Amino acid sequence: MLATKPMFIALDFPSGEEALSFLDQLAIEEVAVKVGMELFYKEGPSIIEQLKQRNYKIFLDLKLHDIPNTVERAMKNLASLGVDVVNVHAAGGKRMIEAAQKGLQEGAINGQKPLLLAVTQLTSTDDEMLSEQLLIQEEMEQVVKHYAYNAKQAGADGVVCSVWESRLVHDICGTDFYTVTPGIRMENQHNQDQVRVATPTVANEQGVSAIVVGRGITKAEDPVRAYHQFEGAWNNGNETTIS
Numbered sequence: 001m002l003a004t005k006p007m008f009i010a011l012d013f014p015s016g017e018e019a020l021s022f023l024d025q026l027a028i029e030e031v032a033v034k035v036g037m038e039l040f041y042k043e044g045p046s047i048i049e050q051l052k053q054r055n056y057k058i059f060l061d062l063k064l065h066d067i068p069n070t071v072e073r074a075m076k077n078l079a080s081l082g083v084d085v086v087n088v089h090a091a092g093g094k095r096m097i098e099a100a101q102k103g104l105q106e107g108a109i110n111g112q113k114p115l116l117l118a119v120t121q122l123t124s125t126d127d128e129m130l131s132e133q134l135l136i137q138e139e140m141e142q143v144v145k146h147y148a149y150n151a152k153q154a155g156a157d158g159v160v161c162s163v164w165e166s167r168l169v170h171d172i173c174g175t176d177f178y179t180v181t182p183g184i185r186m187e188n189q190h191n192q193d194q195v196r197v198a199t200p201t202v203a204n205e206q207g208v209s210a211i212v213v214g215r216g217i218t219k220a221e222d223p224v225r226a227y228h229q230f231e232g233a234w235n236n237g238n239e240t241t242i243s
């Protein structure tokens, strides 16, 4: 189970050394972190081990998307790392998601299985890309809702979606089905490569289960201050802007 309203900090750093020194600078004991491809492909399981030693909650975001057998076997290995959350692309289909859960159960340590999230549509995808490049003619909200429903039926514990689809997902899949939402920015921050963005205050209002924040904190001039601003807005709806 996820702690109430976690805020995962995306540790998108080129090396473990940089990620750990960032966390030292932050100096907050109870943080939830997300390790993505950049860091994991550089450091491998050793970075997970080091983060676990610091007792952080860990979302290992490798977005698996392959045939069911490959995903099952890979998930067995990821579960044995003892992380708290992992993910797949929902586009891999229901059989793949079921296989992912099976792999996680096989690799679970002392019956402790990581939560499985399915990425519905990346928060960097807009309507035009959906129809022109992916050749999906339904509306974004409809697509996210449908992928979330499939993911739930296939046994996923939740989805990754944007803040703007979270309510729809909860309506159709129930409020205990996690909606984890990246694409979080303060009012005056650049979207960069993100498209479906929202502030932490709106995320709070929309009842999302968890937010993921990367560059808004890690690349801020004062990351400690930025962390507290995001955290405050997320937990109290008490938004301040970052200058």
Ligand SMILES: O=C(O)c1cc(=O)[nH]c(=O)n1[C@@H]1O[C@H](COP(=O)(O)O)[C@@H](O)[C@H]1O
Binding pocket: 010, 012, 034, 036, 061, 063, 087, 119, 121, 122, 123, 124, 160, 161, 182, 183, 184, 194, 212, 213, 214, 215, 216
């Ligand atoms: O699965 C994810 O975490 C994810 C899914 C998605 O749709 N969009 C998305 O941005 N992410 C991840 O969330 C983080 C967002 O980072 P920032 O845009 O820097 O806040 C990155 O590590 C992305 O890999």
